[in-house]
């Protein structure tokens with residue numbers, strides 16, 4: 001995966017260190033660290049091993065455990081007392097399988113889709129974007145939900161108005177550490193809602209391409225609900241790297257989610273997995289777990305279409321309240337249980353994209369302070 005390595009260790013120490021590092025299987029890539037091309041640097045200063053690792057996907061929350069495990073294993077070697085580990089993130093570019101030109105500054109486009117409206121697609125898209133950023137990536141979100149652009153309210157930036165200093169490209173908002181653009185910043189709801197498919201799709205493609213995005217590892221696109229012309233055109237005209245399909249567990253929603261998977265299969269966009277939203281409800285008084293919308297909807301589709309079930313979110317009042325206040329769970333309670341589910345989904349999505357293409361990314365340095 002890596003283009004350059006800097007190994008400066010004498011033999012037989014080098015072979016022993018590489019063997020230990022390759023025996024450590026990176027859990028989401030399912031490969032040893034050496035085989036995955038993640039070991040960028042090895043050096044020795046006295047009895048201190050200098051180790052450089054490069055991750056192809058963001059997962060800052062796992063760094064501490066990884067460093068501890070590796071330090072323990074490497075310190076079993078006679079020549080090593082200490083390990084100094086530096087971790088970088090280099091997200092590979094993946095412009096998908098369409099012949100569409102890449103969006104300047106954007107390495108990966110993740111479409112978040114649902115067949116049915118109201119299942120929590122925007123909630124998932126916003127929290128996924130924030131979770132990818134929380135795990136160390138540069139992220140943007142595009143609200144393409146033409147019939148109900150809710151991202152501005154969910155991010156607390158309903159009053160933002162893009163400007164165009166050069167008369168060609170529009171600025172994106174910056175909020176909670178991510179860049180954001182929305183069809184809702186530009187149009188009044190009633191204007192967009194009457195557009196026919198081709199006009200709506202054309203406007204959305206223009207919005208994506210005429211936004212001056214900062215350098216982004218991931219652009220999360222909150223797709224319009226449904227599986228019709230707009231979704232098909234968007235999938236063909238935007239270089240989508242992969243799609244996340246959101247569903248609730250009940251039959252009617254899963255039926256529509258299947259249509260979503262079929263649409264992405266048709267246009268050769270890999271489905272990175274299913275997010276089951278409103279999976280269960282925990283009674284705040286007694287802790288009883290109930291399933292108001294049924295069970296196993298998401299896992300059944302995941303099994304049937306051989307795609308991963310990325311995570312299951314509870315039906316929880318704090319999720320709704322946070323979205324209404326412009327403070328999504330990932331930023332409102334960054335160390336809470338709900339944020340942890342979104343972060344795990346983000347890591348899985350990033351890893352899945354990294355596995356689909358060779359790495360050609362630009363280095364973004366994240367120093368490890370352990």
Ligand SMILES: Nc1ncnc2c1ncn2[C@@H]1O[C@H](COP(=O)(O)OP(=O)(O)OP(=O)(O)O)[C@@H](O)[C@H]1O
Nearest residue numbers: 117118119120121122123225314315316319320323
């Ligand atoms: N897990 C959850 N628990 C509680 N409320 C939720 C949850 N997920 C979403 N909601 C709430 O449900 C409503 C619909 O969510 P959202 O707008 O994300 O759905 P959507 O699928 O994007 O809808 P649309 O298709 O209309 O754009 C919002 O008020 C949101 O705050």
